Amino acid sequence: MRTPCITTVEALVNSAAEEFGSRPALEDADQSLTFRELRDAAAATAAALGRAGVRRGDRVGVCMAKSADQAIAILGILLADAIVVPVLPKLKREGVAHIVRDAGMRLVITDEVRAREITDAVPGVPLLYGQEGDVDPALILPRLRAGESGTAAAGASIGSDVAAIIYSSGSTGRPKGIMVTHRNITDGARITAAYLGTRTDDRIGSLLSLNFDYGLNQLWQALLTGACLCLHELVFPADAFRFLHERRITVLPVMPVIITRLFDPRLLRRRPSYDLSSVRYVSTSGGAVSQRMLDDLAQTFPAARVFLMYGLTEAFRSTYLDPEQLAKRPNSIGRAIPDVEILVLDEELREVGPGERGELVHRGGCVSKGYWNAPEETAARFRTLPRYPGERVVFSGDIVTKDEEGYLYFVGRRDAMIKTSGFRVSPTEVEEIAARYPGIGACAAVGVRNIEIGEDIALFYSSSDTEPVDETEFRGFLKDSLPSHMVPRHLWQRDTLPSTGNDGKIDRQALATEAAALVDAGTGESR
Structure with missing residues (x-):
């Protein structure tokens, strides 16, 4: 793995192309790209965005089905020095309109299927198309499979620049956009790849959406380590297990909702008979994992180590539980990830003792810049502490306890x-x-x-x-x-x-x- 001096996505993409060149980088059901081809396709997309008037700091939406084209669009936006704003295709009209307007998007990259949803929600928003269809050819971005590649101008972004605005639903009110920097992305990739042990020969099974931080981190890890990211849209469990077998997946990131769907008895008549021994680790985040879920994972992926993780989009990842601790502390969210400090503070901002409840406070390089267009909400969650002058930490709003050895246990949301x-x-x-x-x-x-x-x-x-x-x-x-x-x-x-x-x-x-x-x-x- 390369040194942590890479602080922008452009540097990450270019370094991957140079170091891993002809190795497979990205696969979906229709195409496979090497790291060099992925860099060239993203550069061609960045050049096309520049011709469309996109400038440094412009917000560009991506509303597409999960595919290699979607990943290329995301990387192309970042190589163009713009800010990527993922828009989940399943959002209702009001949700799409809120994100497009709140972010002040310059344009949206979409596909023919979802273009009508965008224009119905926000009439007049400029569109570019990430794949061919019955549209004006001038609006179709260059596609590598059509024989087009290009070189984007050298980027001007630095690590502190905002790279993405991730809209998180939260527990109340309208979604807030969380400003994630280039350095947040590269630090997150470096830290997670280190404690998970992601390797160059890994094949990452992407069942997660590329519209939020956990799913996107698999792309960043692939670029950092040389692993191949294999995309799959989870619909039926049987198809997903076939995908894991045929693609010889070694790394499987999931969420509890995905585990539930994979083993839903109404959709999966019998336990999969495929050889899934290639999966060497499963990581999960986004909620509590029951013992039944752990049992299903253990029976289905007998060679896999299971990492339980906790995070918040405002700081990406906070803690993880080492697989060796799983049997001893099945309800723990673990301890701080590398290069991060986790505090558990009471209402007087004092560190609580073992067994006492307090709010989890995250300190480290993954702390985002705050909420887009929401200074009051940002000030409430992103604060300074006297012991760390000049530095902002993020108050998670999650109530936790810790034991004598410092392992953390989730209690609940302060606002829930x-x-x-x-x-x-x-x-x-x-x-x-x-x-x-x-x-x-x-x-x-x-x-x-x-x-x-x-x-x-x-x-x-x-x-x-x-x-x-x-x-x-x-x-x-x-x-x-x-x-x-x-x-x-x-x-x-x-x-x-x-x-x-x-x-x-x-x-x-x-x-x-x-x-x-x-x-x-x-x-x-x-x-």
Whole structure:
């Protein structure tokens, strides 16, 4: 692996082309590109963007299906000294319009399928097309497979410049754009590749979206280490397992929502029979991983080490749990990643002791620049501490504890705590117990206003089996396993739980809204 002096994506791309040249860099269902070809295609895209009037610091959206073309578009924007703004194609019209307008996009790179969605949401926004179609040829970006390549002018970006604005749904309000710098990207690639042990001969199975930081980090790691990034759009689990087998994937980054889908009994009739022994590590982030999920991973990928990770888009990655600690501390989010310091502070900004609750505060090179066009929100989350003068740290809003050895345990979100009967209850505390009941797939606890006690607890859940969960028995299990003030008053079973836009986490805000509407309509269950 190369030295950490690379501080821009342009330097990362050019260095990869020189060092790894003819090695495979990027594959999708239709094409395969070497590192040199990927650099040339990105440079051709950057040159085309320059001809379209894109200048340094302009925001350029990317709204495309996951493909090599999407990765080329992302890299081309960065080689043009512009700022990439991923737009998830599944977003509703209002969400697309908010991101395009809030970011002040110069133009959007899209494909013919999604062009109408963009123009319906934001009439008049300029479009360029990342792949051929029934459109004006002048609007089609150069494609390497059409025999076009080019050389972009030397970039002017430095490590401190904003490279991307990642819109995170958050728990309330409209999505906020998080300003990620070139140095954030290169530091994140260097640090994660180091503790995960990503190698030049690795083949990374990309089931994640390229619209948020975790998925994009796989691209940055590939460029840094010489690994090949293999793209796959997860629809049916059987196809995904076939992809992992046929492409001889060695590295598999996932999220809990992806693990749930891979092993959904309604979609996967039997455990995959493919030889998946090539997978040497699985990494997961974006939420709690149940013992059932760990068991599914262990049985399916017998040679794989499993890394549990915790992060926030404002600082990308904060902690990881070494696989050797997994059996001993299955509920821990681990300790700080290399080159990062994690503090656990009380409301007086004092470091808490073992077993005491405090807010996780992240310090290090991955801390982003703050929120785009949101100075008040930035000031609230990105703050200075007297012990580190002149430096901004990010307050995560997550409440954690630590043990005597410094291992951290997630308790819940500060803004998601449920206040009931004089107690402050973390949804995670309820969910961890509920997930132990046989047949529970995913679950999420939310608060519902009750003027008599503050809030009632409502639990949404899905079944991990083909048969629904017996509610009466499940309710009895919860009463036996939880303190009385933590037992959910309302239980609602769903086929699936809604997920947020770019990050794929459970959409708690949507569930809270649904719970309030159900109670108002008189459809809530009583204890």
